[in-house]
Amino acid sequence: GFAELGASGNNIWLSVNTRARYFIDIGLMPPSFPNQSRAYDATRRAVRFWGHDSAMEASFFVTEGALKRIQPGLCCDEAGLLNAFDVNRERIYATAAIVYARGHRGSYDLLPGDF
Numbered sequence: 732g733f734a735e736l737g738a739s740g741n742n743i744w745l746s747v748n749t750r751a752r753y754f755i756d757i758g759l760m761p762p763s764f765p766n767q768s769r770a771y772d773a774t775r776r777a778v779r780f781w782g783h784d785s786a787m788e789a790s791f792f793v794t795e796g797a798l799k800r801i802q803p804g805l806c807c808d809e810a811g812l813l814n815a816f817d818v819n820r821e822r823i824y825a826t827a828a829i830v831y832a833r834g835h836r837g838s839y840d841l842l843p844g845d846f
Contacts, residue, residue, distance in 0.1 A: 741784075748759040762789065762831050764824050767817055771809040777840070778816045782827060790838040791827045 764784035777792040795812060801818060801822060802815040807843040816823060826846055830839050 761828050764827070769813065769831065771813055773809070778812055780816070780823075780827075780833065782824075784831070789828075789836075791841060792838065793827075793841040794843070795822055796843045797841050797846055800846050 762784045764780065764782050766781050766783075769778050771777075772779050772792065775792055776795040778798070780791050780793070782789050782791055791818060795807060798812055798815040798819075799807070801819050804813045805811050823841065826841055827839065830841055832846055
């Protein structure tokens with residue numbers, strides 16, 4: 732079940748335990764995010780981070796627009812975007828896992844509509 736939903740305003744995301752059960756139910760290994768590194772990609776105007784599914788590594792990009800959606804009023808320079816990522820890391824990871832479950836690709840973009 733999805734009884735453990737968390738909410739902030741109009742946005743809903745799955746808790747860590749519910750997310751793990753969801754992946755088990757659909758037969759996928761949920762990605763983990765053991766590498767706390769993140770980097771600003773000026774070309775994509777996004778923060779890049781990495782997740783792992785077993786032995787496979789995947790790149791994730793959370794766009795400036797997505798970060799603005801989850802943290803309105805943030806400063807849109809590199810430091811502001813990286814700070815917004817750090818403050819919202821758990822929520823971003825939960826959303827990244829859901830985006831990942833939509834289909835295997837080499838990289839995944841987290842867009843405003845995902846939050």
